Amino acid sequence: MTDHGSDKRPGDDHSIPDNVPLDPKMLGVLVCPKTRGPLVHDAEARELISKKAGLAYPIRGGVPILLIEEARKL
Numbered sequence: 001m002t003d004h005g006s007d008k009r010p011g012d013d014h015s016i017p018d019n020v021p022l023d024p025k026m027l028g029v030l031v032c033p034k035t036r037g038p039l040v041h042d043a044e045a046r047e048l049i050s051k052k053a054g055l056a057y058p059i060r061g062g063v064p065i066l067l068i069e070e071a072r073k074l
Contacts, residue, residue, distance in 0.1 A: 020062025032057075033066050049074070 022041060030039050032050035039048040039057070047056040048064050055071035057064060 022059065022062065022064070026064075030064060030066065034068055047072070 027039070027041055027048075030048065031037060032039055032053050032055070034053045034055065035050060037050060037052040039050055041047075042049055042056070045056070046059045048059065048066070049056050050071075051074075053071075054074045055068070056074055057066050057071045059065070
């Protein structure tokens with residue numbers, strides 16, 4: 001049997017670079033899943049910051065991970 005990587009999370013595949021730029025149009029429509037407030041892109045830290053929630057959502061392989069349980073508390 002072959003493992004198809006079903007246990008992997010987005011960004012775990014190191015062949016996808018973490019510095020993939022985010023589409024500015026996408027950034028304009030994304031909101032914090034907790035507060036529905038705006039997100040600020042921190043390109044250097046590869047995170048989307050919700051100041052209202054005090055959370056930083058990771059960006060892995062160019063994909064924002066907007067799961068509250070994956071967010072880092074500020």
